Amino acid sequence: xxxxxxxxxxxxxxxxxxxxxxxxxxxxxxxxxxxxxxxxxxxxxxxxxxxxxxxxxxxxxxxxxxxxxxxxxxxxxxxxxxxxxxxxxxxxxxxxxxxxxxxxxxxxxxxxxxxxxxxxxxxxxxxxxxxxxxxxxxxxxxxxxxxxxxxxxxxxxxxxxxxxxxxxxxxxxxxxxxxxxxxxxxxxxxxxxxxxxxxxxxxxxxxxxxxxxxxxxxxxxxxxxxxxxxxxxxxxxxxxxxxxxxxxxxxxxxxxxxxxxxxxxxxxxxxxxxxxxxxxxxxxxxxxxxxxxxxxxxxxxxxxxxxxxxxxxxxxxxxxxxxxxxxxxxxxxxxxxxxxxxxxxxxxxxxxxxxxxxxxxxxxxxxxxxxxxxxxxxxxxxxxxxxxxxxxxxxxxxxxxxxxxxxxxxxxxxxxxxxxxxxxxxxxxxxxxxxxxxxxxxxxxxxxxxxxxxxxxxxxxxxxxxxxxxxxxxxxxxxxxxxxxxxxxxxxx
Amino acid sequence: xxxxxxxxxxxxxxxxxxxxxxxxxxxxxxxxxxxxxxxxxxxxxxxxxxxxxxxxxxxxxxxxxxxxxxxxxxxxxxxxxxxxxxxxxxxxxxxxxxxxxxxxxxxxxxxxxxxxxxxxxxxxxxxxxxxxxxxxxxxxxxxxxxxxxxxxxxxxxxxxxxxxxxxxxxxxxxxxxxxxxxxxxxxxxxxxxxxxxxxxxxxxxxxxxxxxxxxxxxxxxxxxxxxxxxxxxxxxxxxxxxxxxxxxxxxxxxxxxxxxxxxxxxxxxxxxxxxxxxxxxxxxxxxxxxxxxxxxxxxxxx
Numbered sequence: 162x163x164x165x166x167x168x169x170x171x172x173x174x175x176x177x178x179x180x181x182x183x184x185x186x187x188x189x190x191x192x193x194x195x196x197x198x199x200x201x202x203x204x205x206x207x208x209x210x211x212x213x214x215x216x217x218x219x220x221x222x223x224x225x226x227x228x229x230x231x232x233x234x235x236x237x238x239x240x241x242x243x244x245x246x247x248x249x250x251x252x253x254x255x256x257x258x259x260x261x262x263x264x265x266x267x268x269x270x271x272x273x274x275x276x277x278x279x280x281x282x283x284x285x286x287x288x289x290x291x292x293x294x295x296x297x298x299x300x301x302x303x304x305x306x307x308x309x310x311x312x313x314x315x316x317x318x319x320x321x322x323x324x325x326x327x328x329x330x331x332x333x334x335x336x337x338x339x340x341x342x343x344x345x346x347x348x349x350x351x352x353x354x355x356x357x358x359x360x361x362x363x364x365x366x367x368x369x370x371x372x373x374x375x376x377x378x379x380x381x382x383x384x385x386x387x388x389x390x391x392x393x394x395x396x397x398x399x400x401x402x403x404x405x406x407x408x409x410x411x412x413x414x415x416x417x418x419x420x421x422x423x424x425x426x427x428x429x430x431x432x433x434x435x436x437x438x439x440x441x442x443x444x445x446x447x448x449x450x451x452x453x454x455x456x457x458x459x460x461x462x463x464x465x466x467x468x469x470x471x472x473x474x475x476x477x478x479x480x481x482x483x484x485x486x487x488x489x490x491x492x493x494x495x496x497x498x499x500x501x502x503x504x505x506x507x508x509x510x511x512x513x514x515x516x517x518x519x520x521x522x523x524x525x526x527x528x529x530x531x532x533x534x535x536x537x538x539x540x541x542x543x544x545x546x547x548x549x550x551x552x553x554x555x556x557x558x559x560x561x562x563x564x565x566x567x568x569x570x571x572x573x574x575x576x577x578x579x580x581x582x583x584x585x586x587x588x589x590x591x592x593x594x595x596x597x598x599x600x601x602x603x604x605x606x607x608x609x610x611x612x613x614x615x616x617x618x619x620x621x622x623x624x625x626x627x628x629x630x631x632x633x634x635x636x637x638x639x640x641x642x643x644x645x646x647x648x649x650x651x652x653x654x
Numbered sequence: 655x656x657x658x659x660x661x662x663x664x665x666x667x668x669x670x671x672x673x674x675x676x677x678x679x680x681x682x683x684x685x686x687x688x689x690x691x692x693x694x695x696x697x698x699x700x701x702x703x704x705x706x707x708x709x710x711x712x713x714x715x716x717x718x719x720x721x722x723x724x725x726x727x728x729x730x731x732x733x734x735x736x737x738x739x740x741x742x743x744x745x746x747x748x749x750x751x752x753x754x755x756x757x758x759x760x761x762x763x764x765x766x767x768x769x770x771x772x773x774x775x776x777x778x779x780x781x782x783x784x785x786x787x788x789x790x791x792x793x794x795x796x797x798x799x800x801x802x803x804x805x806x807x808x809x810x811x812x813x814x815x816x817x818x819x820x821x822x823x824x825x826x827x828x829x830x831x832x833x834x835x836x837x838x839x840x841x842x843x844x845x846x847x848x849x850x851x852x853x854x855x856x857x858x859x860x861x862x863x864x865x866x867x868x869x870x871x872x873x874x875x876x877x878x879x880x881x882x883x884x885x886x887x888x889x890x891x892x893x894x895x896x897x898x899x900x901x902x903x904x905x906x907x908x909x910x911x912x913x914x915x916x917x918x919x920x921x922x923x924x925x926x927x928x929x930x931x932x933x934x935x936x937x938x939x940x941x942x943x944x945x946x947x948x949x950x951x952x953x954x955x956x
Contacts, residue, residue: 217780217782218724218725218734218736218737218739218740218780219721219724219725219736219780219782220720220721220723220724220736222719222720222721223720223721223724233786233787234721234784234786234787236786237785237786238782245775245780245782245783246775246782246783247775247776247777247778247779247780247781247782247783248777248778248874249779249780414785415785415786416786460788460789460790461788462788462789462790463790465788466788560716560719561719561720
């Protein structure tokens with residue numbers, strides 16, 4: 162363990178110094194790379210969004226600050242049901258050979274590290290015997306190499322004037338597919354942008370979207386707070402996960418004011434009456450959740466465009482199952498207990514510098530928090546867990562083709578599900594730093610080179626992200642540091 | 655704690671990536687595309703004035719690159735990468751010829767005209783409404799658009815058309831407007847019923863010899879340059895420069911323009927309006943007396 166090594170202080174000083182020097186080099190490199198900025202770049206090829214660019218002929222930077230993140234023009238386009246509200250919206254204007262499909266995948270090299278993992282000692286238990294048994298010890302697990310991301314096969318557009326759709330089959334790197342999103346939306350009902358109804362599986366109306374953000378690494382590629390649940394909880398809810406249901410949404414003409422009210426199955430976006438989109442998931446219950454979202458934008462003159470918003474998700478999850486075959490086959494989730502998430506967020510600009518702050522508070526019923534059936538009694542010391550946290554993400558747009566990224570995240574468990582748990586059990590701290598360069602932004606394709614470093618510290622639990630193979634540490638007071646280094650070629654056709 | 659060697663590896667990778675990026679970017683910039691500032695020496699000084707807003711071309715250049723370059727092109731000549739797929743073709747800013755103006759035909763538009771065009775978009779083209787941009791951003795874009803042609807340095811915008819108060823909508827006004835529609839031969843392009851299918855419709859080209867279709871009143875609820883009666887008045891009084899649509903400023907006198915506006919509204923059959931109500935009522939009671947529009951009427955026959 163690092164802290165037990167002699168000379169730790171000196172090592173840390175050296176490490177910090179090295180880090181500072183290296184950081185300075187990176188910044189210098191970024192500056193050097195753009196010493197002849199924006200207008201020396203291939204400006205005539207600043208185009209993307211293959212599916213929609215093919216239809217409208219707009220550059221991708223028209224709708225995206227840096228794809229896939231939307232700017233306000235893109236938000237209005239999306240809010241209008243993928244329509245520009247001119248007479249080119251109906252499919253009748255499309256070339257018969259046009260088909261609204263885009264695919265995206267990211268070949269990459271990455272390195273994942275997590276310390277304080279429970280591993281066998283000696284390595285692989287080679288040479289162990291009864292007298293020299295294989296032991297579980299805390300150790301660091303590191304893996305690196307070339308890899309693939311999952312793949313999105315995205316289709317979206319209009320079926321008719323004011324009827325839009327999305328179909329998004331998505332696979333993991335091993336080509337196991339599921340429907341990440343699939344919906345139909347009836348837009349501008351009663352000829353007003355304030356009434357739109359969407360039906361299907363979709364992302365919640367998050368002011369800060371996790372589906373269209375710029376980080377790709379294992380640790381940096383999710384917002385921790387969007388998936389956090391207090392240790393020991395049976396709640397599987399993730400605010401960043403797509404949900405399934407019906408949504409009433411509306412917006413002003415320029416989308417400065419937006420609202421969304423969604424009624425969703427209490428099954429984490431699961432299909433086939435289960436709690437997931439892949440086979441073998443537990444059955445869902447029969448209840449419904451509600452998500453409310455509102456945001457308001459302001460024209461801050463020369464500073465740019467500022468948006469603030471608030472959201473609330475009120476849901477239920479089962480605590481036991483109706484079963485068959487002697488309790489071995491779960492049929493329907495029962496014993497629903499409630500939880501909620503509330504928060505505020507913003508999208509704030511100071512010229513080319515964008516800040517994305519978010520704060521969220523979460524609360525679960527004690528039965529959910531302790532994974533206890535509501536038919537039985539709560540364990541001693543059980544209490545309704547709560548947590549609070551958020552992140553501050555920043556983007557600096559050197560120009561539409563180069564963006565520097567940074568993010569800090571912090572989650573504190575306010576009340577543990579068991580009073581005997583350490584007070585900081587489950588706390589998370591995360592840092593991410595990245596750079597994306599879009600050398601090609603044609604109307605038919607886009608390529609982004611992505612470099613990231615991301616680091617997460619979680620107390621007593623496996624990180625929400627990591628490489629997905631991590632395990633809780635030996636002791637709940639141990640902090641697990643998980644880091645990702647990522648270089649990828651993100652392409653979209 | 656992370657090992658310093660991996661931080662160093664990350665840093666070196668970043669440096670390599672960025673250095674390659676810089677090199678490739680520079681190479682591409684010289685081979686493929688002109689710099690948007692080429693031929694626009696006024697980019698550092700050009701301004702626009704819209705109400706209390708002052709737009710700056712230098713800021714507008716950034717925005718042009720982000721939003722406009724795909725269609726209007728890196729040289730502002732309407733030859734962006736996507737122009738080949740677009741019909742009607744994108745505006746060529748180097749000619750400084752604009753359809754939607756409040757100024758006489760052949761003159762430069764006002765800054766407000768350009769601002770309105772960017773804000774409104776053009777419903778019958780690929781040009782969307784850029785209302786989602788901030789007011790300052792739109793003002794900056796106006797300033798930058800004015801850097802593409804030397805005309806902006808040599809000429810001033812024409813005098814703004816003064817639109818008198820609208821006259822009452824009466825059946826007499828509509829009938830007189832209908833006579834003007836016949837007399838001025840609007841039907842030759844727009845068709846007797848305003849469907850955009852007049853005998854000349856298939857032969858029309860714009861100032862760059864690209865085929866162009868006349869406006870179809872029967873399907874539209876908005877016009878290229880607005881949607882109000884005042885907008886419609888302004889369209890035919892100033893003409894749409896660069897298109898076959900002429901200015902009727904020297905032809906229409908007195909209440910003629912408003913009478914023509916009132917009749918044109920009756921061609922928008924899907925749009926609820928006072929003009930349509932009056933006209934339908936009149937047709938129901940006097941249908942047999944109404945002469946058709948077109949060549950037969952021009953010859954005096956039915």
